[in-house]
Amino acid sequence: MVRAGILGATGYTALELIKILLRHPEVQITAVTSRQAGRPPIASVHPQLTRRLDLPLEDLDAQALAERCDVVFSCLPHSASASSVKAIADAGVRVIDLSADYRLRDTASYEQWYGDSHHDPDRVGKVPYGLPEYFAEEIRSADVVANPGCYPSSAILPLAPLLKMELIEPDDLIIDAKSGVSGAGRTPKLQTLYAECNESLSAYNIGRHRHTPEIDQVIEMISGQHVEVVFTPHLAPMDRGILTTSYARPRGHATETSILGALREFYMDKPFIRVVDHLPATKDVAMTNYCDMTVRSSRGRVVIVSCLDNLVKGASGAAVQNFNVMFGFPETTALI
Amino acid sequence: MVRAGILGATGYTALELIKILLRHPEVQITAVTSRQAGRPPIASVHPQLTRRLDLPLEDLDAQALAERCDVVFSCLPHSASASSVKAIADAGVRVIDLSADYRLRDTASYEQWYGDSHHDPDRVGKVPYGLPEYFAEEIRSADVVANPGCYPSSAILPLAPLLKMELIEPDDLIIDAKSGVSGAGRTPKLQTLYAECNESLSAYNIGRHRHTPEIDQVIEMISGQHVEVVFTPHLAPMDRGILTTSYARPRGHATETSILGALREFYMDKPFIRVVDHLPATKDVAMTNYCDMTVRSSRGRVVIVSCLDNLVKGASGAAVQNFNVMFGFPETTALI
Amino acid sequence: MVRAGILGATGYTALELIKILLRHPEVQITAVTSRQAGRPPIASVHPQLTRRLDLPLEDLDAQALAERCDVVFSCLPHSASASSVKAIADAGVRVIDLSADYRLRDTASYEQWYGDSHHDPDRVGKVPYGLPEYFAEEIRSADVVANPGCYPSSAILPLAPLLKMELIEPDDLIIDAKSGVSGAGRTPKLQTLYAECNESLSAYNIGRHRHTPEIDQVIEMISGQHVEVVFTPHLAPMDRGILTTSYARPRGHATETSILGALREFYMDKPFIRVVDHLPATKDVAMTNYCDMTVRSSRGRVVIVSCLDNLVKGASGAAVQNFNVMFGFPETTALI
Amino acid sequence: MVRAGILGATGYTALELIKILLRHPEVQITAVTSRQAGRPPIASVHPQLTRRLDLPLEDLDAQALAERCDVVFSCLPHSASASSVKAIADAGVRVIDLSADYRLRDTASYEQWYGDSHHDPDRVGKVPYGLPEYFAEEIRSADVVANPGCYPSSAILPLAPLLKMELIEPDDLIIDAKSGVSGAGRTPKLQTLYAECNESLSAYNIGRHRHTPEIDQVIEMISGQHVEVVFTPHLAPMDRGILTTSYARPRGHATETSILGALREFYMDKPFIRVVDHLPATKDVAMTNYCDMTVRSSRGRVVIVSCLDNLVKGASGAAVQNFNVMFGFPETTALI
Secondary structure, three states, X not given: OEEEEEEOOOOHHHHHHXXXXXXXXXXXXXXXXXXXXXXXXXXXXXXXXXXXXXXXXXXXXXXXXHHHOOEEEEOOOOOHHHHHHHHHHHOOOEEEEOOOOOOOOOHHHHHHHHOOOOOOXXXXXXXXXXXXXXXXXXXXXXXXXXXXOHHHHHHHHHHHHHHXXXXXXXXXXXXXXXXXXXXXXXXOOHHHEHHHXXXXXXXXOOOOOOHHHHHHHHHHHXXXXXXXXXXXXXXXXXXOOEEEEEEEXXXXXXXXXXXXXXXXXXXXXXXXXXXXXXXXXXXXXXXXXXXXXXXXXXXXXXXXXXXXXXXXXXXXXXXXXXXXXXXXXXXXXXXX | OEEEEEEOOOOHHHHHHHHHHHOOOOEEEEEEEOOOOXXXXXXXXXXXXXXXXXXXXXXXXXXHHHHHOOEEEEOOOOOHHHHHHHHHHHOOOXXXXXXXXXXXXXXXXXXXXXXXXXXXXXXXXXXXXXXXXXXXXXXXXXXXXXXXXXXXXXXXXXXXXXXXXXXXXXXXXXXXXXXXXXXXXXXXXXXXXXXXXXXXXXXXXXXXXXXXXXXXXXXXXHHOOOOOOEEEEEEOOOOOOEEEEEEEOEOXXXXXXXXXXXXXXXXXXXXXXXXXXXXXXXXXHOOOOOEEEEEEEEOOEEEXXXXXXXXXXXXXXXXXXXXXXXXXXXXXXXXX | OEEEEEEOOOOHHHHHHHHHHHOOOOEEEEEEEOOOOOOOEHHHOOHHHOOOOOOEEEOOOHHHHHHHOOEEEEOOOOOHHHHHHHHHHHOOOEEEEOOOOOOOOOXXXXXXXXXXXXXXXXXXXXXXEOOHHHHHHHHHOOOEEEOOOHHHHHHHHHHHHHHHOOOEOOOOOEEEEEEOHHHHOOOOOHHHEHHHHOOOOEEOOOOOOOHHHHXXXXXXXXXXXXXXXXXXXXXXXXXXXXXEEEEEOEOOOOOHHHHHHHHHHHXXXXXXXXXXXXXXXXXXXXXXXXXXXXEEEEOOEEEEEEEEOOOHHHHXXXXXHHHHHHHOXXXXXXXX | OEEEEXXXXXXXXXXXXXXXXXXXXXXXXXXXXXXXXXXXXXXHOOHHHOOOOOOEEEOOXXXXXXXXXXXXXXXXXXXXXXXXXXXXXXXXXXXXXXOOOOOOOOHHHHXXXXXXXXXXXXXXOOOOEOOHHHHHHHHHXXXXXXXXXXXXXXXXXXXXXXXXXXXEOOOOOEEEEEEOHHHHOOOXXXXXXXXXXXXXXXXXXXXXXXXXXXHHHHHHXXXXXXXXXXXXXXXXXOOOOEXXXXXXXXXXXXXXXXXXXXXXXXXXXXXXXXXXXXXOEHHHHOOOOOEEEEEEEEOOEEEEEEEEOOOHHHHHHHHHHHHHHHHOOOOOOOOO
């Protein structure tokens, strides 16, 4: 059994992660941390875990965790995460970081977009990006893995191969993404109150969302082509799911049929990517680790629709997928 | 034109009130208050009011308001409300208090349920309860009116006449009420986050909800019969609406048909009460000042279903209805 | 009083229309039609109208309606609408057609997109497009008005003036629109069941939606520039509202600030258009006749966000706005 | 491997059942039936099953199924179900019937409530009721099991033990239940359209719901006490979940604490029953086979709150739990 610890266990990402790990036959959760005083049982903040996980929320003590865990998943917010990840990784424990701290590959870009100096600059750029569909080799032997952002996963998974296969042009990419509210976290804020979000849909952070440089960077890493995407995130009145509609120009003689066929073949062996003929809905992938995608052609544009569950393939499911790769288990264990 | 001021203008109740008053041909809103610094325009906290109400949020200065208003609506929280209401009413301006502060008719009961000593004890018990279907006479000439709670309105409107007409027994009343989330206010709290409330339904405050003594008291005032209701509120995943299912025992030879007929006749002249044959849904009354109700008989029980919009007939619509009565306008002005 | 009849009164558009007309001081609804047998009261299909409109649903008899109405609103589906509109207009009664039948200005285009020959070909191309912000002059004296589609209104209102003022390029327009489910009508279908739509978001009819040629045509009529928009509609889990995110290229030296300023000035006198600085949400315009819009610049693109309530400014509110123009009432009567 | 067939595979219950069985290490789904023409792949009606279950929807041929299945789950509607269940069970294959056909223990009651003569009268009353918490012994060896209704499970699980332990009185039971919309099935109907259900809550079938005699009967079987419950179902705007609030009178000296303690001890060994101190929400049990419950005391009443996922513990999860008992697998396999 692999002993797993979870940092920042009170949010939605951690809850989803715990539920997946509880189904994993080779994992035992041995520690969950939070700044809550008095070591309350985790079920007191996540009633869903009643009778399922009987652990107290404990303070984060990197040294103590290192002794009781073989792997640590960090669900801490960015900046806070890097400090703890560094301490734990330095103590020799493998870490999957669900925060944004290790995703951008240079500290300048990190500082520009996150407004903070990095707490573990030496690892920046050396940590693999945790998209096993592309980086399984590096992930397998990594001490730290940077788990992807939810929006980036939904956009990169369809766009990167189309660019790599030279089926779309790199210089005119528009990504219009719609996310459920759980993506905004569990800290009480006016904007995420039920009576604000329900029956409402809005765009936010246009041109300023931190996932923008992440999308650019990873698409370039995979496809070898420089891109500067126009990325518009939206908040939609649902718990879960991201639907991303991307607009590109076809390259050469690419048609709807040829692009769809090439994409299907490209992903044939990836268990969590489903290239479909119909227009997928977020409900098709809710509570699963799948990313569904398809392609349409309209008036000289390629319209690419992709969707995933922001808390599963967009966060915790991907984290377990990375874990499986790192520890030599079948990639789909606990995920199908 | 009647000049109106609104205290505590940043919440949902105030927003609804403003939208109704903007349709009122005899009202001009002259002041809106809030503790926000810097006198921001009200549209900056309520984007719905853009181009509709061009007023700054100002500090609450009772004396200044008294000079600029003929009527003041208080949407302040309980306890805070009574202090301001007292100052404004003492200055000779009529007040409709949407808080709970003047609903209970003795200070001891208030202190027991609200855990606070009352800031305006002299008015307690002398202020009419703002249910114009029953207390229009007192409301007409009142300086202060206690606007009813949302749950109490939904329960009292069907139950009080049935008790008064001796069609149901007073000693065995169960009230199972389901409310939309806007009733919980606009202050950010974990419990009212979208991702907590959506796809979830729960009971809360069983046996401890502050609307319990209010229901008891007003039913007794209207029907002359002592009751101690069992009241269970629930939170349902919707913005608006309360559906209240009440269970009583029929008295004498009352049947479903006779009760329904008596209720229909009782409310024939009340413009906002609709006694219907079908089972009403909260959507039937959403955004309106109606209270729909019907009756069924099952296995020796009378099952009474009533519904209203918690922000309209349950709060701001009722407030304007009271205003119309107080200022001699047709009761339905701006409300139908 | 203007006597109004409503054809096809059982759907959502008709219900919204009736609720608005009931608030109109100069209108009396005299007839509502539907194919329902037995002349049931309209409140039996729309419980919201209980005690508000006491009319039976009657068969559509154009001649009889012409005698009892000064204006007729058709909420019939396309194709069925033109037949009835023709009969009623030929009898000398003015008609506002909420269907798509008179929007496209040539029968060939109509036949191509709607797959039907037109039942009133002589009027095609002569009926004004019912967007009073642009065509008030023609609407004023028209016998028939073609009420705009919901998606087209949301896209045309921000894009047409930007093209007309030469602030964006005409040859590269992407319109990504998200609509609530009421837009799909009230006929029971698998795709619009609650348990299919809730917690789900999807694109549909990419490149094939019938609003595409309507958008092209009206933008061209207003701006004088030929466009072929890429239009992607989405279904979002909410009752009401359309949020449209459009992507264009700036023309000349246009900047975010200059475009926003020009747009604000352009619409200064239009009571239902609110050009705002913040990113608007559908909730800001729900149940109102407003269209809110703003502009952002990102990486060489102009991102334009606009929203409206699909049943009000997108259908029935616009119809009443047209009615007001046609009959000489203030444009905002019953709408603010 | 146990070979499983599923009758009536196009609805929500069947989809949930398939998703659970796909996680079951000892099951292989070998047949799925539906009246769809042309043997379409099941993924064409359930896109969630893409790449997960590659079977065509075939016509229901009892004899052919009997040869290819070791167990059959019937998700057919009542009446239709009994005909097929009879044929398959007579052919020697074990059946779990998720319809209501075998729940009531006499044909007269069945005919009264379901308005149909029974198609397999010889088995009526001999088939165990599939609540393994109580009837595991009979289920273990049964050829046919009657899977419980969703509302009955939510009500029986807390009430039956309290009656059996003589902690509440049997002659005054009120059950106020609120269900998500998936419980109403996947056949398109006006009442279950998104735009009808969303933002709406209503009671339905008061005193006439077919689950009423099922609740009476099973409580009596378990507790030995005759009951006639007052049962009011409600439709709430959410996909999943039932929250049931029951009202009873305490018996003898029973208190909140003693009742809660007794209930907790009673269910200590049942893996899917969680007796909790807090007030549970449907979200706590969504997508799980748990039933959460607690007890409060108020003004001489015992208020009992219980909840479960109507499609899991209320239908397909319970079916797999029954399957596990019947085939000798650990009761929790594929369910935790």
